[in-house]
Amino acid sequence: MTAIHSYSLCLLGFGNVNRALVQLLANREQELLARGIRCRITGVASRRLGWIADANGLDIGLFIGSLPVTSQSFSPALRQTSNVRDWLRAANADVLFEATSLNVENGEPAVDHIRAALEHGAHAITANKGPIVHAYAELRDLATARKKRFLFESTVMDGIPIFSVFRENLPALRVNGFRGILNSTTNVILGEMERGLSFEAALAKARELGVAETDAANDLEGWDAAVKVAALVIVVMGENLRLSQVQRQGISQLQGEEVRAAQAAGTPYKLVCRAKRTSNGVEAKVAPERVPLSDPLAWVAGTSSIVYFETDIFPGLGITEENPGLYATAYGMLADFVKAVETFPRE
Numbered sequence: 001m002t003a004i005h006s007y008s009l010c011l012l013g014f015g016n017v018n019r020a021l022v023q024l025l026a027n028r029e030q031e032l033l034a035r036g037i038r039c040r041i042t043g044v045a046s047r048r049l050g051w052i053a054d055a056n057g058l059d060i061g062l063f064i065g066s067l068p069v070t071s072q073s074f075s076p077a078l079r080q081t082s083n084v085r086d087w088l089r090a091a092n093a094d095v096l097f098e099a100t101s102l103n104v105e106n107g108e109p110a111v112d113h114i115r116a117a118l119e120h121g122a123h124a125i126t127a128n129k130g131p132i133v134h135a136y137a138e139l140r141d142l143a144t145a146r147k148k149r150f151l152f153e154s155t156v157m158d159g160i161p162i163f164s165v166f167r168e169n170l171p172a173l174r175v176n177g178f179r180g181i182l183n184s185t186t187n188v189i190l191g192e193m194e195r196g197l198s199f200e201a202a203l204a205k206a207r208e209l210g211v212a213e214t215d216a217a218n219d220l221e222g223w224d225a226a227v228k229v230a231a232l233v234i235v236v237m238g239e240n241l242r243l244s245q246v247q248r249q250g251i252s253q254l255q256g257e258e259v260r261a262a263q264a265a266g267t268p269y270k271l272v273c274r275a276k277r278t279s280n281g282v283e284a285k286v287a288p289e290r291v292p293l294s295d296p297l298a299w300v301a302g303t304s305s306i307v308y309f310e311t312d313i314f315p316g317l318g319i320t321e322e323n324p325g326l327y328a329t330a331y332g333m334l335a336d337f338v339k340a341v342e343t344f345p346r347e
Contacts, residue, residue, distance in 0.1 A: 005037065187301065247285040268293075305321045
């Protein structure tokens, strides 16, 4: 029989990703038990909720029910901590799921959240790209020293295992470059502009569909895509690229007429991400490009993503994700959780 080990989970940030993760953990309870994994949520924290911790386990029904969760959903005794380190300690955390908002400037406070988790003795799993770009080597080495995992599959392409494909399944492969479409918001907006909407109307439609944030500047100005490019360069290509080294141009200057003219000419606009090794290091770029219909990138529509890697063994290695659903990013975090506790099982 499979030995069952229990793990205390802490959720930092309680937006769409971690809410979907809670539901997914409940839905996959039997599959996790079959792998010897039992879990309970002992901590949840966000700007709205504050720091909630109960080492005995919180009522999961609060998180997957139809009623909104507020700080008042929890007794005052569970709201005594006021910082991440005390919170992790009070929750007796084994795993931190970090899903706070991206800070492109320095990755904080997510970097400190992950550092605190690893120092506490918990695995750190994040959907936030900032810590990779701004502190990957430090956090990787800290995780190794503490015999824990720092994992982040949900940061690029919604949990498709890009990083682990190279790290675990293609050892000693040299990646010389890549190109792709990695931002779904701009892809949706360009598609709506091709169908006749102005830029402003297309952005409003993307917000209506739940694809674009109220403040969509990170997407529109290419920051989200640039951070993903930097993350892939740092982890997959093994190069220490700074975010400022990624040439960046967004789509906010494109007009509906030129987008429709490009489509009519058979060269639709896409926000293309690129990186390649050169004799002077890695060159990286994010910019709108007119892509010929002979290129697979031209056919990537809606919230789909694609990336092609050029390696020394495989000239073209492509990964495509077609219109991911609500649970895709949360699944990436769930898969990282399983990987972490199976790498370092309880003794």
